[in-house]
Amino acid sequence: MKILCVAEKPSIAKSVAEILSSRQMNNREGTHKYCRNFDFTYTTTVGGRREQVDVTMTSVLGHITEVEFDEQYRRWNDCDPAQLFTARVLTTLTDDGKKISRNLQSEARQSQQLMIWTDCDREGEHIGNEVVTECRKGNPRIIVKRARFSAII
Template sequence: MNVLNVAEKPSVAKSVSTILSRNQGMRMREGRSRYNKIFEFNYTIRGQPCHMLFTSVTGHLMELEFDERYRKWHACNPADLFRAPVHKSVPEDKKDIKRTLEEEARRCQWLVLWLDCDREGENIAFEVIDVCTAVNPHLTIKRARFSALIEREIHHSVQNLEEPKKSLADAVDARQEIDLRIGASFTRFQTMLMKDAFAIDTATDGRNLVLSYGPCQFPTLGFVVERYWEIQAHEPEEFWSINCAHDSDGRIAKFSWMRGHLFDYTCAVIIYEMCVEELTATVTNVRLQEKLKYPPHPLNTIELEKRASRYFRMSSEHTMKVTGDYHLFVCFQAVSFIKNDL
């Protein structure tokens, strides 16, 4: 039995193929897309010998768009976009991936979907289903659910295949349609309404003037503007502090003032002169206090991207790529450690 397996990105396809084939007898060949290879190997699913063909997509295979007659800005009233028909189609840059799926699906009996186990992954799974069943409606469709690229998890997943969940994919379709209708209608409306209020010479500037609007974009812009106003309203103020240190046998003890900062220069100078005049300090009290230092809390995606941007000047895209690569590296190290330990 031929089984077509589809992952969400090429690195996952390669990792899962390596685990299932135990890196023995696996053959790689080119697909229509130069980035999405095809891996072939033999495997047994619930006692049934299978010839596995493993390939991948690169995120969403399809995009939602309006019918052709609604794509020109002045073809309709922006309000009409709330009711205009929409459809999903494969964009030009994903056509090669589509052709690969069609060619492989024609000679397979099963389709196993290895997309991420979230709503977006489920939606991409049904995009793959639509492409494959269009050329082979007799495919048996299964869903592999896994949370980590480790050997035990992957083998358990392929031996306990489930049905894909249409309700999760429908939820993403609804969100995409809302985003498209709101974003397109309001972007066109406010751009055409307010374009004369902005002194941008599009002939010399070389750009089209678009006042973009989006359900996620607008609140994000609000955060940026709010932070900008805070920075602009900040008034710097000078302050002074008293810092003391004692050197004994090469060991330095630093003492800090409980009050911290002084905003009065005269007071700071008076206290400093008192310290200089009386160089010998007297320890009047010693208090020992135990402090617990807890490990840092895990970061969600947004906080991770914020900190990577702040401390390392990394873009969100680069941050997620590094995170994904590191996750794969750690998982493979864990698998290697378990094998060596056994």
């Protein structure tokens, strides 16, 4: 089995990979200069038996999407502010997000499971949902799990 792990930022990805791999990992480039891919083998228990799984740990740089109004509402002086309450909102990938999304989709295609390693707060959950959306573009059947942690030492 291949597991893709995605952290909220590069330093967490590196720390988690070092801990889980006992520093026995391969480090390769991703599609964004700051988001590396760390590959290693991890021994886990699946269905009561020990099994080795291949893991790739990578990261995002916080949010990979942004939310904007339709073009006609972007200059607030050109519209009645009350219209903004019902105006359509567009969600798009940021410039960095486009590069990171390519990496997430590529890695997800080769993985059966996705493990989200974002902060356990509202913002982290939102970033995790952005990651799931992009990974499912690469692999719609990927199984999603959530790591729960409070600190990486």
